[in-house]
Amino acid sequence: AHLTPLAVGDADVVSPGTTPLDAGGNDGLMDAVVKVFCVHCEPNFSLPWQRKRQYSSNSSGFVICTDSRRILTNAHSVEHHTQVKVKRRGSDEKFVAQVLSVGTECDIAMLTVKDEKFWEGIKSVRFGELPRLQDQVTVIGFPIGGDTMSVTQGVVSRIEVTAYAHGASELLGIQIDAAINSGNSGGPAFNDLGECVGIAFQSLKHDDAENIGYVIPTPVIRHFITDYDRNGVYTGFPALGLEWQK
Template sequence: MLEALPTPGEPLRREEHIVEDAKDAPFMDNVVKVFCVHTEPNFSLPWQRKRQFSTSSSGFVIEGKRLLTNAHSVEHHTQVKIKKRGSDTKYLANVLAIGTECDIAMLSVNDDEFWEGITPVTFGSLPRLQDAVTVVGYPIGGDTISVTSGVVSRIEVTSYVHGATELIGVQIDAAINSGNSGGPAFNHRGECVGIAFQSLRHEDVENIGYVIPTPVIEHFINDYKRSGDYTGFPILGVEWQKMENPDLRKAVGMAPNQKGVRIRRVEPTAPAAQYLRHSDILLSFDDVAIANDGTVPFRLGERISFSYLVSQKYTGESAKVKILRDGSVNEYNLELRYHKRLVPAHIKGIPPSYYIVAGVVFAAITVPYLRSEYGKDYDYDAPVKLLNKLLHSMAKTEDEQLVVVSQVLVADVNIGYEDIVNTQVLAFNGTSVTNLKHLANMVESCKDEFLKFDLDHQQVLVLETQRAKAATPAILATHCIPSPMSSDLKTTVS
């Protein structure tokens, strides 16, 4: 399976050599070691955080007195420090932007002393197959800089494990180990052509590593320059089906010379929902013809998924699409936006939301929540109903959330409900629940005799309103919980 490489973990599986003389490879002086102290949220007890822990990874200097590393190397950071090659000083760093989807983070150091004698890396173009690459960083196995060499073995749209998205990636056969995260990959001219970020761990393979290529890096940097922050990689907002079967193409009225993919569903929150429909045939994107297998031409003799064209755009930009509908061809200019997921892949550094009444803890489902509750194999071990929502459900509105009863803190007032865990809340007193804020508002302002929560699996949780609200402070005190709701809900609950 693909794994991100946040910290030193597994032993080295390939020889590496230490470069002693900077004159042999002066570009390596741009590579730094990143030390980070993380304090992760506690999703089981969202009113507090987990015990802090430390990691080390790699990074490198770019123009504008900035540094790049992996997003997962500084996720949930409380302190980040940088050490230059050959230096005994660690400098405090600021995190300017974290690109969760592309697994890149931008840092800065305010101390002018740090920048003395450092020249930023220069970026090269996207490498080609069999091009030699050199990965430089500070992996497990020692404290000094390490170099591993290999060649480019594959270039395609691949899964970014940390970002839970798909972007163009470069597969190499150089060893990429824990601690290499964020380190640059150089070509034979000393130009940076990628950032090490994950490797393939499987009993049948070895020495398969992945680097984030320059098109993705430049998108991240330009995005920051344009907006002063990271706005993300936009999506078209459709799910599609291949049209390789000739009978299927004939049935939808495609001419022999027409190619494209069939739109299965359109995201309700995407601008494309105003123009595109179920069963439309997507023929081209920005005048680039889409093949029946969903690929487009990519350099000489290569093809790549058309999602690569979408990923080259910036949030808020438009794209021209051509579709076939009922035998006629139509063109639309669509705005491209950031992906709004019903179950978000990341919480982007924001503390998890929660709401408590009578010991019943309500929370909003996210992928980090599921991973915290069910481990790294959450996509197998989590409840089927929640996984179905994660994989197949689409948000109908921008603020929709999947709200669950996370757990029930046992007390006399909630007797009989203690076994309800991670079960979706569908409605409160007959009103469908849109998100956690909506639920908290309804409960806090409720004047009815009972609080009635309609749950998934046809379960019902009913509490007497006055008794439930009166019991809440004592339950919070018993469990040392400072507030019945997270701070982001306090501004909305009247």
């Protein structure tokens, strides 16, 4: 079994069985969700004077504040980026985005767009508290299987310290049974009140497992945002620095 980040790359293959659900009255929530396009170029550590071949990916993101022009997505969605663009729901126009901060260990990145046209009439999400077991969640994003927005629903299955595949760290995570596929990375998960309770970021791939997806909970998201507001950069999570064995 292994945990897999969920950005869609050139080599991804569409898997059957993902059916977008009717969003009902969630138009305001969906207007805050954007599609993220990124061109990556990884460094070549064995030949530092060269770089590896560029590749592209697409994932999801969402607006958290229209006043300060902020968008959140996953860190692995913009890793080693050379160009990042975002596209609003129902529009074909792509806007160049700048990466403000990247938190590798918590797999969150903050973007902004300088073009004022992008922000005209766009919505922003509001954050809720940590959900409880069996609370219903709705995941919105742009996964493989189509070009338009996808909405899936499920319940909270587990809340515990979780291994974050991208940052090789262990932080609080929420396991849900809503369908999360490649491309859902960075998309928001909402509760019944329309509040964002997490960011989709990885799923468990195993022959004996089905519909095991993970979202980054709001306590981790708030720490990332507060850290950036206080320091102007992401400085990380504190660590006690002790190891124990029994």
